[in-house]
Amino acid sequence: MLLEISAFLVLEKLILVAIILGISLFIAMYSTYAERKLAAFIQDRRGPNRAGIFGILQPLADGGKLFFKEEIIPEYANKFLFILGPAIFMITACMTSAVIPWGSTLHIFGKDISLQVADVNIGILYIFGVVSLGVYGIMVGGWASNNKYSLLGTIRAASQIISYELAMGLSLIALLMITGSLSLKDIVEQQSHGVWYIVYQPIGFLIFLVCAFAECNRTPFDLAECDSELVMGFHTEYSSMKLGFYLFAEYINMFISSAVMVTLYFGGYNFPGMHSLHVSPNTLTILGVIAFFVKIFIFLFFFIWVRWTVPRFRYDQLMKLGWKMLIPLAILNLLITGALMLYLHH
Amino acid sequence: MESLTNRSKPVDRRPMNLWEKIYLPAVIKGLGITLKHLFKKKATYNFPEQTRPFSPVFRGLHILNRDEEGRERCTACGLCAVACPAEAITMEAAERKPGEEHLYREEKYAARYEINMLRCIFCGFCEETCPKDAIYLTETFAPANYQRKGFIYGKEDLLIPFPEKENQPVTEKP
Numbered sequence: 062m063l064l065e066i067s068a069f070l071v072l073e074k075l076i077l078v079a080i081i082l083g084i085s086l087f088i089a090m091y092s093t094y095a096e097r098k099l100a101a102f103i104q105d106r107r108g109p110n111r112a113g114i115f116g117i118l119q120p121l122a123d124g125g126k127l128f129f130k131e132e133i134i135p136e137y138a139n140k141f142l143f144i145l146g147p148a149i150f151m152i153t154a155c156m157t158s159a160v161i162p163w164g165s166t167l168h169i170f171g172k173d174i175s176l177q178v179a180d181v182n183i184g185i186l187y188i189f190g191v192v193s194l195g196v197y198g199i200m201v202g203g204w205a206s207n208n209k210y211s212l213l214g215t216i217r218a219a220s221q222i223i224s225y226e227l228a229m230g231l232s233l234i235a236l237l238m239i240t241g242s243l244s245l246k247d248i249v250e251q252q253s254h255g256v257w258y259i260v261y262q263p264i265g266f267l268i269f270l271v272c273a274f275a276e277c278n279r280t281p282f283d284l285a286e287c288d289s290e291l292v293m294g295f296h297t298e299y300s301s302m303k304l305g306f307y308l309f310a311e312y313i314n315m316f317i318s319s320a321v322m323v324t325l326y327f328g329g330y331n332f333p334g335m336h337s338l339h340v341s342p343n344t345l346t347i348l349g350v351i352a353f354f355v356k357i358f359i360f361l362f363f364f365i366w367v368r369w370t371v372p373r374f375r376y377d378q379l380m381k382l383g384w385k386m387l388i389p390l391a392i393l394n395l396l397i398t399g400a401l402m403l404y405l406h407h
Numbered sequence: 408m409e410s411l412t413n414r415s416k417p418v419d420r421r422p423m424n425l426w427e428k429i430y431l432p433a434v435i436k437g438l439g440i441t442l443k444h445l446f447k448k449k450a451t452y453n454f455p456e457q458t459r460p461f462s463p464v465f466r467g468l469h470i471l472n473r474d475e476e477g478r479e480r481c482t483a484c485g486l487c488a489v490a491c492p493a494e495a496i497t498m499e500a501a502e503r504k505p506g507e508e509h510l511y512r513e514e515k516y517a518a519r520y521e522i523n524m525l526r527c528i529f530c531g532f533c534e535e536t537c538p539k540d541a542i543y544l545t546e547t548f549a550p551a552n553y554q555r556k557g558f559i560y561g562k563e564d565l566l567i568p569f570p571e572k573e574n575q576p577v578t579e580k581p
Binding site for chain 2: 105106110369370
């Protein structure tokens with residue numbers, strides 16, 4: 062039966078969803094800490110070190126502060142949309158993790174449990190769709206604030222994300238031509254025995270990486286926020302936990318896009334020499350999950366590292382880079398990939 | 408226009424070549440620089456637990472000194488007030504009465520001696536100009552206060568405490 066849904070499956074998936082949500086929230090929480098610490102280290106400072114040992118409780122203190130701050134909704138703001146904005150942004154950020162394969166199958170209670178919430182056969186398209194929905198969170202929030210800086214930030218965010226999604230999609234098509242599948246699980250399994258796709262698609266990966274920075278609104282493409290010019294852009298008027306949601310969702314986005322990049326280009330939960338290890342399948346799965354998270358942490362570190370290195374692009378430079386450099390490069394990459402595949406096939 | 412110092416550097420406005428246009432080499436170079444800073448010694452002092460050492464010539468709060476027998480050295484000559492560029496010092500002189508010889512060293516002394524720490528620029532001219540070695544700048548700084556009047560230091564704040572032992576040296580500046 063196609064639609065045979067047992068109570069056990071529902072329970073299994075619910076537990077998995079809860080765990081993944083918990084992990085992504087936890088990692089997002091500690092990326093704020095990592096961000097502040099690394100920023101400090103790069104600038105020869107010490108960073109937060111008062112809350113707990115090495116300031117390890119700082120994210121909790123920050124969260125608590127945001128919860129107890131006064132909630133201000135501007136008088137001329139559209140109240141419904143003002144609340145809807147951060148909600149959309151947060152929900153879409155959490156939704157993307159559903160199709161990412163966090164590990165291969167785990168064999169417990171006589172059942173095979175896949176460490177992926179949903180093996181959708183259009184996994185990549187799902188991620189792209191949900192990420193595009195996330196723009197509405199920014200747009201709605203910025204528009205509803207009824208503030209010109211927020212509106213400017215919103216316009217920048219929207220146009221930036223739309224232009225970079227194109228290049229991102231084009232760079233991805235070249236990869237999908239090789240994989241022949243849109244399912245993330247398939248893509249990871251293909252990398253299990255062969256080499257990682259970074260070897261086949263170095264330029265594609267580079268374009269994807271740059272676009273991921275733009276999609277996450279991270280420096281050097283943080284024009285939507287622009288701390289110094291637009292006073293935080295689309296969330297100027299936000300306070301309390303609604304601001305917290307915006308800031309927090311950004312870190313979740315960062316985490317998810319790291320996970321997507323690892324899945325697509327760096328072999329997901331595979332690690333070198335995994336087939337020569339003589340351990341039980343369950344141990345191998347757990348090792349795979351650990352390898353996956355290690356790769357994600359390397360990417361998160363890279364995200365933070367770049368933020369404290371590269372200054373912000375000017376708006377026209379951003380658009381020029383997106384439309385005049387990345388998109389032609391992505392199309393060229395696509396053509397070369399196609400030509401090589403044809404050549405090698407015959 | 409001719410420049411005054413010849414130190415200004417002309418801006419390179421040549422159009423970028425391909426190597427510069429792809430940004431990535433410059434970005435990677437920058438990443439290398441920040442990575443180096445990641446492991447450098449931190450410049451921060453963990454303040455309340457760890458204080459920053461002052462320089463040996465640090466000039467802080469003033470004190471009024473006593474002589475070897477514990478008598479006030481200040482004779483209220485007013486030279487410090489005259490020397491003070493910020494006009495932070497005011498004083499009132501009084502005459503020593505018989506029987507007060509163990510308190511004041513000479514016939515004249517300062518009945519009131521005030522320094523406004525908000526005006527003071529800690530230049531140390533008062534210390535330099537004092538003919539009686541009565542005023543010194545120490546290595547502490549004025550603590551914060553809620554009111555302006557809290558920053559006007561009178562004689563009771565400035566005068567160093569009476570030494571317990573007579574042969575103990577009274578000089579400050581550790």
